[in-house]
Amino acid sequence: MADTDTTWQYSEHMHADVTQTIVSRALPYSPVGITRVNTNRRHSGLTDPYERESAYLVILQLQPFGEQELWLAGKPAPHVPYGAGWLAIYDLERNWSANLIGEYDCMQFYIPQAALTETAKDLGIRAVQHLHCPPHLAVADPVVHHLSLALLPALAHPEHASALFVDHMALALRAHLVQHYSGVQVPSRRVQAGLAPWQEERAKALIMAHLDGEVLLETLAEACGVSRAHFAKAFRTSVGMPPHRWMVLQRIERAQHYLHHTQLPLGEIAQLCGFADQSHFTRTFGRVVGANPREWRRQKRH
Known part of the structure; x- marks a missing residue:
């Protein structure tokens, strides 16, 4: 983690039983923190105070959640009960605090203002001044919900997550937030041209x-x-297909070459093809090919 990291990227302020974090560095000077936090305990207590900063905490609930007391600058703040897939945005330049009463399971996306500025440049629109969807206006957001579900395996096994995949998902998230919660009009695009x-x-x-x-x-x-x-x-x-998916297929193709033409053990093939370890290789190969590497090798040699 770099010097720009904050405790919000780890969601340490919530004292959760489980905290899983990955960081997208698609923008080197404004990394986006992606965290899953959950607890099966009731009465987690007060969140920790924090230093206010030019950033947002976007929270997507993975299960219904409504039991909390929320304050803004020390005064009770209105909020609505959240359903699974509901989203709210907290401006970290404001002084939020909460007493977490119920069990919770949520995704938290730490989005620096600098990341929104870069996203606006990518989209060819004027500068984004703010994101707006406070807790009393929380909404169901199926796009962020699906992105969150797709990120769960990477959060559970960050050693298996490619930077290309994480960056691609963070890019999609930032573009969606700017398009739907910034108040800035994003022009509709014509049919997207491919690469030269x-x-x-x-x-x-x-x-x-x-x-x-x-x-x-x-x-x-x-x-x-x-x-x-x-x-x-x-x-x-x-x-x-997206770049990270194409990359996975190239890994599998290279692995098939080694399986078919060499006697190398599976662990060594996994390393040569960029997988985190043999178990990661076996799971990915089975999902893509429909057979585990050992079975596939045996079939090809008969």
Whole structure:
């Protein structure tokens, strides 16, 4: 973690039983913290005080939650009971505190103002001054809900999560928040053009050179001379899938080559193909191919 990190990225202020965090560094100077916090205990108590800053805490409930006392600048603040998939936004330049009474399971996205500024540039719109969806106006947000569910495996096993996947999800999240909660009009786009042949070739070559997954979306976009938002959409238009998905398929293809043409053990193949460990390799291979690596190797040799 860098010096720009704050306790909000870990959600330490809530004293949860389980805290799982990953950080997107698609924007090196304004990382986005993604955290799942949950507890099966009642009466977790008061949240810790914090230093106010130019950032937002976007909270998406994974299960219904309504038992809390909420204050803003020391005065009771209105709020509504949340259903699963409901979202609220807390401006961290304001002094929020809560007494958490009920059990909870939620996703928290720490979004610095600088990340919103960069997102506005990517979208070609005027600067975003604020996000607005306070707790008394909380709404169901199926987009952020689906993004949250897709991130759960990465949060449970951060050692298995590729930076490319996390950055792609954070980019989608930031674009959605700006489009729906900033009050800034985002012009509708015409049919998205794909990458030029040289851009697609360069992007694929970079991904192949970094099958460990540590290549950043920003690196790919810069190599193609376009914004992050444009690159992510254009790559999908040209290739038919997002960059992180294409990267996984290349890992699997490389693994199949080693399985078929060498006697290397599975653990070594996993390492050569950029998987975190053998179990990660086995799970991913089985999900994509429909058979575990050992079975697939045996079938190919009969």
